[in-house]
Amino acid sequence: MIKKRRIPRLLQLVLIVAGVYFGFILTFDVILGQLIPKSLLTMYMFFVITGVLMVFTFTEESTRELIDPIKALVEDPSKKVLRNIVFVIVPLLAGIYTYSSLLPSFEAPVELRTIHPAPPSKMKAYGKRFDLATLENPYRKYEKEDPDKFRELVREGGDVYIKGCQYCHGDKLDGKGPYAAGLNPTPLNFQDVGTIAQLQESYIFWRIATGGPGLPAEAAPWISSMPIWEDFLSEDETWKVILFLYDYTGHQPRSWEHE
């Protein structure tokens, strides 16, 4: 049997846990650009550590491999210097952790929300039920069939937009309307490729008709200032304003055909 040189089990364990920890921080803070809340991180790390410990102590032998270096540190007289160092550092670290976690926090709690949650399969609006899987913009067909009529519809949609939406989403549809700075979450930017360009018209219809309060819990409906437009716009007007959103930004709605 050839004995492979390998990383000590204890070091492996520490490396895996540290790797996962920094992985979380990297994906949330850097890639997703949202600070991960401390409580959430603590919870994730709790599961990760228990999981890893369970794997590493699966057999008696592996448990021993894990514990032996620790035992040696405490018991082996030849490791006295290292022992003294560790015995000073560990209590100090515990002290610092206690101190910092007991200090009152003055940072506002971070709120995570999903910007584009999965839509329901069916929705209710205008006293009717809509099946979002098959729902289509009844005016979209005129884009090819009757361009003049289509222009007129876009125009009417623009009027709806200026009277109802520009305050927040902006005259340039860039999410920077005159009142946007006073709202959190900020109104979405339709020029961006990450919003309406990725969505189907039925999704937009759902969002406009039911507004912020129509969102599912993961999208924090209680803070979104997006109004419930069913209360102010007719069904027709909603479809027209959708035509305008795509026309003005030059985006195409996603459709089943394209996939």
Next chain:
Amino acid sequence: MRQINLFKLVLFVALLLVVGITFAKPGDLDRGKEIYDKRCTWCHGDEGDGLGAAEGYVNPPPRDFTSGNYKIKSSGFDEMVPNDDDVYRMIRDGMPGTSMPGWSSLLSEQDMWDLVAYVKMFAEFEEAPEQQVDYGTPVASSAESIAKGKELFEDGDRCVECHGKTGKGDAIKGLKGDASERTWPRNLTKPWTYVGSHDPKDIFARISIGIPGTEMPSFADPKSKKMLSIEERWHVANYVVSLAKTQRVVDAENTVIQADILEGDLPDSPDDERWEQMMPTTFFLVPQIIGKERLFRPSNDTITVRAVYNDKAIAMLMEWDDRTKSIPGDERAEKIADKPIQEDGVAVQLPIEIPDKMVKPYFGMGDATHPVNIWHWKSGTKDMAETVAMANSRGFEDIEARDATESGLQAKGSYHDGTWRVVMVRPLTTADPENDLQFIEGRFIPIAFAAWDGSNNSEKGSRHTMTTWYWLQLKPATSAMPIIMALLIVGLFAGILFWWARSAAANKAVGGDS
């Protein structure tokens, strides 16, 4: 050889570009119309008459280009025609505090020059202006110049007549614009609302030319009794710039109102000097355009809050600039107000329970499962003193009035020089925890505000300005607890480790050869 040719080619192309850009400046009318019809008609109308879809929904109204009035220009005061650069600049940068955005993020320079040509055509402006603003020798800002400026600003109510003693726009008379729309003089302490920037040179130009289409007059006009010399205008401009340096600006990063703890009595009067020592936090107010009856043309735009507490109660000071003290029935107030005049007001909204998780009540007056507590102060009428009311609501439609005195809520307001200051005080805990928020030290408590300007568009009921949720925190007093606990933990850890090592060593000694 080839290299030299390449060099020549690059030079030639560069030259073409330069020539192209300089010649491109005079805009192309046809291209201008094309862009205008896609981007600008919504507000300025097909015919440039300001009658697009936005008419009646925004204040100030979109400019009627056929009137020939350009607010922000640098041509002479008795000259209608603006410089092309003036118009270009407004299209590029937009007009802060209005719905007119800057277009440089969407349109190319050439597009914007084409628009200048097209827009000017509505008033048949073809010739360049003959007169220009004379800037003379600029006077640098200094304490002395600012003091002179202040004197001229106040002298004979020159500017005070409209902008008020402290520049907050609390005019003595009602003003109208060229479309006979209601206008409010600028609050000069809010630099983010200057449509033509608050650079001293720009302010000098405004004072010299006035703001065409509004009642803001020219102070370079020799026919005016209040005329100012060039040097005097620089002093006044320096004074105006100094007014715009305010502590009460929005800092987007700061979303928490920190209430400090106080030994002894709380300041329960808005004019208590101790408020000056509390940290102010300022938020934008946005009009309520979300549900029920909406407000489209607001006048209040920010609110500043300070808070402080002791072992019994919490006091909050809400401070906001309002150009008018709206007291229905009061002769002076009625004269300036839009009819019918309503009371001014301010409201604080709190959840009934401090949320544990992320879930909060709906920011617009709560929802069916998460009610909110609302404290609403009103300025009173000629025959009735100020009032404070309390209500619990589960959404716009489900509002239950409650007795404010039972919960110990008190409020007091005072109005000076264009600013309302209102203090609300409530005990930290009440006898009715089912219906009242109980304040707890250290916790983050969602809080939102609303304000009413009763002289603007008769703001009342759901027609008001508001904020979304922010946070209030009762800052815990600094204590020795964390350091004591930390020392305890250090001792505990050190003890356990030491004991472990000792017993291991003892084991070894006993076990001998094990």
